[in-house]
Amino acid sequence: MEQNRKTYLEKKIMTIHVVIDRAGRSELYGKAGHITMIPFTGTVEGDIFNGIVLPGGCDTQVENLAMVRHMSARYMLEGTDCYGQKGKIYIENNGWFTDGNRPRPFTTVPTFYTDCDGLADFLHTNQFITRGFPGETGPDICIYQLIPQE
Numbered sequence: 001m002e003q004n005r006k007t008y009l010e011k012k013i014m015t016i017h018v019v020i021d022r023a024g025r026s027e028l029y030g031k032a033g034h035i036t037m038i039p040f041t042g043t044v045e046g047d048i049f050n051g052i053v054l055p056g057g058c059d060t061q062v063e064n065l066a067m068v069r070h071m072s073a074r075y076m077l078e079g080t081d082c083y084g085q086k087g088k089i090y091i092e093n094n095g096w097f098t099d100g101n102r103p104r105p106f107t108t109v110p111t112f113y114t115d116c117d118g119l120a121d122f123l124h125t126n127q128f129i130t131r132g133f134p135g136e137t138g139p140d141i142c143i144y145q146l147i148p149q150e
Helices: 117-125
Strands: 007-020 026-030 033-046 049-064 069-081 086-097 106-114 127-133 140-149
Touching: 007 049, 007 127, 033 069, 069 106, 086 117, 106 117
Parallel strands: none
Antiparallel strands: 007 033, 007 140, 026 033, 033 049, 049 069, 069 086, 086 106, 106 127, 127 140
16 A cells, blocks of 8 residues: 655755864763763854854763664754844754664754744744754754645
8 A cells, every 4th residue: 555655845944053062072871871962052044044053052862772862952043033133043953863873964853942023933833854964063954944745
């Protein structure tokens, strides 16, 4: 039986250029697994928002004994939206990777909160994915809007 699967066009809306704080990295090796916390800052550029990643951003990676890794990056952007409004966007990216590996590029699913009135409906009602690519100071996180295709 053939399944009906939707296809999506991916439209890039912004790129976050991560700057990893290597000195601030912390790790824990325990009986249940391995945890790595990686603090970062950076810059953001794109069609809908331009600015900086505020201090306090952190990528937390938890790998269990089955070598399944959960990555959760949480950070806040500050800058100017495409309507000229100054504001902030909070992003939480979550992804799961098996066999202890993180594919290149890796894919996660973002959740957004914002005080930018012009972006709120767009960010809160559409579907998005992120793809992480190797960058000079850390990964470049590209955020794409998923547009359903008929």
